[in-house]
Amino acid sequence: MIHGILILAGLTIKEAIRRRVFLAALIISALYLGFAFLPLHIHVGLFVGLDLPTAKNNTGRIFAWLGCGTIKFFGAVLAVALSAGAITSEIDRGVLSVIVPKPIPRAAIYLGKWLGINLLLAVCVAGWGLLLAGAIWHQTGTYHPRIWGGIAAAGLFPLLFTTLTLCFSTFATYALSSSLALIAAGVALGEDLLHILSRWLDIPLLETLSRFTGYIVPLSRMNHWISRGLNADGGGTSIFGIGHGPPGSAGFDFSLFLARRDPSQAATVGSTSEADLVYILVYMAVFFVLGLLLFQRRDL
Template identity: 25%
Template sequence: MITIARLTFREMLNKKILQLGLILTVLYLGVLGLGLYYIGKDIPANAEVVRMTLAGELLTAGLFVSGMLVALVTVFSSAGAISSDIESGIMLAIAAKPISRTQVFLGKYAGLGLALVVYSLLVFVATNMIVWRIFHFHSDGFFGAMVLFALQPLVLLAVSLWGSTFLSTLGNGVFMFMLYGVAVIGGMVEYVGVQMSSMALNAASATGAASSLTMIGILTSLLLPVDSMYRLVNYLLLQGGPVPEQLIRFTPFLTITPPSLEMLVYTAGYTLLFIGFGIYKFSRRDL
């Protein structure tokens, strides 16, 4: 398994999708830094509350785009990780005895996962450093948020590798993008529902609509819990930062009630379950 992981990691570093992702990431960070610089320089020095609140808003927005970049690189790099090797005939040589298919699957997951975690850490740290440099924004929850952000691609990777065992590269890529899009939109729908509930609307129709929206968001987070992890990342950063608590609720990329410990346990179980599904499906597929 270690040999497969090492070879997969090296292959990942040589993939054009990672190189293209790094180029786009650098361009994105450059645009982000330039935009934040012009925003920050117009804020009066004595308007500290405005500065910190705006920094929190822009940080969560920046991490939203950063998370999308990580998701794009994850899907593009893993959609054909197994299916393309099967279609080209390479898998016949890789999965020859005494190497089991379980070792092949876990090796690919470990190799791709390591590369994606490193990429996620770089993107997260760079985004936070830009906001810190311009707005002097710091958070006590930085390290916890960093770990959670780096673990997001591992969830996507587990599902994508599972899909790669029985779908074509194109089909799996489309499937993953649709699933990720549903999760992100569901998170926004849940935010709207929670906001409506918190506004203490008395109308029965408004209360019912808020409950329905919240339930839709919860169900989509169960389909793919990546968006819940992203919102917990933002919650940790803002709760541990200098943004006034009464203003945090108006951040569109944050949830007022952050995902619970049970949701984190569910996410871990979800990831392990799809790794198991992938191993099972791969072990029974004709090469």
């Protein structure tokens, strides 16, 4: 079983490389290199009137936040692109017809593909994370280990989208699987939208709907974990907290930063709990098992 999984994981990685996934990843990497060399702190210092250390610190915050956002976005896009055609499309094209009759359990094919795609994405996320941390170091002159908390949480996005889309691909074509993944992302966006609308319009029902939507696709929970990762403990101590930031800087409280964007977010980040993480992991496990069962039971 393990032997079969590893062979198929290797094959999936080789195939993805042949499909120039790493080239796409390299192009995305240019974004982080851009972060490193953008003279943003000068801009901030000149036009907002902050001193240079504070401006640099602000730049670090923005890059950390934007960087994790781009990692989760591009990671999810790559996950959908690689997973959507992994099962049904390969069956339709006749790719699996010579692999399935081999003396390996059918589950090994599914597990191998899931593992291969996720290993590849893990390499991409780690590479992008390194570039991001390097870019922040280059801009601020300080290494911030807490950035890895945010990057790790951002890595949940490709993991979730691989699991979800691979499950869809057991019964749907490439186009339909990727569309379903997009719909899932759209539903998740609805959580924040409904949340904002409920506060704005003061309609409690919308808040209930928002919470319900959050259970259907828990992307907001994962977003909160990125924020929590970038902060030390979900609210108080920041990755650029006092003692870690440049001398004279006020440190960076990510909750406050978010609170300026959306006052409701600060409380949400603060209330992020381990139970949310457990829910995310259980959610992925359910779709993983569902996909496995569907693939085991379907006719090829």
